[in-house]
Amino acid sequence: MVSLPPFFSSSYELLPSSSSEAVEGIKTRAKQVPRGVLYFLGAQLTLVLLAGFLFSSGGRPPPPPHGGPGGDGLGPYQWGGFDEMCVGEFGTYVCEEYGPHNVKLSRSYEGTGTRFREVFRRVQQENLPLRVAVLGGSVSGGHGIGDLGSDKIWIRKTYEAMDAAYPHPDNSLRNAAVGAVGSDYFGACWENRIKKEEVDIVFVEHGINDFFGHDAALSMEDLLRGLLDLPQRPAVLIARTIGLEADMIAVGGDEHLSVGTYYDVPVISLRPVLLPLLIKQPERDAEYFVRTNEGNIDHRHINEKGHHALGDFIGSYVLDQFEVASHQLRDLRASGHEDWRQLFGKQKAGKHDWPGPEGLGDVPKLRLFQKYDPDAVVVPMRTQCLTMDQGEFVSNPLLPALKSDEGWSQLDKGHDKTYLWAETPGSTFEVELDVTGGKVEIYYLRAGAADYRLGSVECWIDDDVDSKRRFDGWWDDGNPHIGQFGVVAEGLSPGKHTLSCEVMEDSVNPHGGTEFRIISVVAL
Incomplete structure (x- = not known):
């Protein structure tokens, strides 16, 4: 017996194959129907039975009309259409x-x-x-x-x-x-x-x-x-x-x-x-x-x-x-x-020349936030990251790379939070960086809570003290404590450059804090 797909009502019944009367009745009525109509009806029945076989073998039928069996408008699906x-x-x-x-x-x-x-x-x-x-x-x-x-x-x-x-x-x-x-x-x-x-x-x-x-x-x-x-x-x-x-x-x-x-x-x-x-x-x-x-x-x-x-x-x-x-x-x-x-060769590309599946999972040639230009070449970003991170895979630790570190030391705060830290005004460090893309940044902690007592630093590249930039660790109360990048310099020539940072006595912190916490130094 052919099993009906699950979306059919259980009230439907097939004639038992052993019923001789039913079979003879069908033969008699078939003689009264034109041969072309019988061919058409036979084709339709074949499609219905084929669909039933496919659905009963794991296919998923189209959703029934709203208000179907079950009374909730979702039909007989066990999970409301999210099966x-x-x-x-x-x-x-x-x-x-x-x-x-x-x-x-x-x-x-x-x-x-x-x-x-x-x-x-x-x-x-x-x-x-x-x-x-x-x-x-x-x-x-x-x-x-x-x-x-x-x-x-x-x-x-x-x-x-x-x-x-x-x-x-x-x-x-x-x-x-x-x-x-x-x-x-x-x-x-x-x-x-x-x-x-x-x-x-x-x-x-x-x-x-x-x-x-x-x-x-x-x-x-x-x-x-x-x-x-x-x-x-x-x-x-x-x-x-x-x-x-x-x-x-x-x-x-x-x-x-x-x-x-x-x-x-x-x-x-x-x-x-x-x-x-x-x-x-x-x-x-x-x-x-x-x-x-x-x-x-x-x-x-x-x-x-x-x-x-x-x-x-x-x-x-x-x-x-x-x-x-x-x-x-x-x-x-x-x-x-x-x-x-x-397997990719077995997937169909779709109609009307829509893209095939061959490129799925590939990295787009262009970045999302650049102008569309099919001929553009995006060079992978090369970054030197000197970090205070204490992870087992750290290849460029910041502390050993310092050329000088007067007043600066390591501060561990738990939960993998480690900083290059100083609080005495005038404390200065220097570190040499390999610049490829012309930019140097520091990644430092910002917080507004009084117990952080964060102050400010000034940083510059090489001997260009006149181009130094200021970075404030403290910000308005209510902001979260979070790391943030600050750009020290841009447009630098490729090659070796020295970054210097100094703790300032002048602080924007209304609570009078002067300490500063650096998480990493990055050269692009």
């Missing part, structure tokens, strides 16, 4: 836990998933370990819930789901987050946090540390191009949490979204899920955010519940790509091919 996200053990769990509508809301930009599928096909076919890293700020560093190694951080939830789906004994996770820095720091210095040759998947989380504005988009583009250009073609995903302490709801993460779409990098966000709820019921913020030492709600850092949800939403998306890649590999083996790259 494609709710398959498998983990997908079912996520949909049951959060509701499929929230899973869908979290997917601000799904993209094609090409890079993730490439990675999953490669590691499965070659039996390789899956090497995962995260570059983020204090949220990814576990602020308020633990340290970098805490199993409560969102990346642990995502990684556990991936490791369960592909349980290779050598799978690895590196949490390379650094508190109080944004994508601008990582755009120039990410190679000091992860070993670039040994990463397959990178999650980046800088949405609330980046201020809303063009600079956030530029720095995110620097970071994405640097990662996507790696020869092993790693997959990259932008992870977005929720922060509500800025001057407006929009933050740097909203600028990152446009960059993600240009580079086909998925964006998974907690904000679309939680923000409507918190606007309607603001008293529920304690359910999702940590508290400060004073007992106040910290609207920049989600709590364990928020971390768990973000990790699950990202894991849901990633495992969807894993499932597709696994199916593609099965198809590959069944077809007799040996290389997963041969």
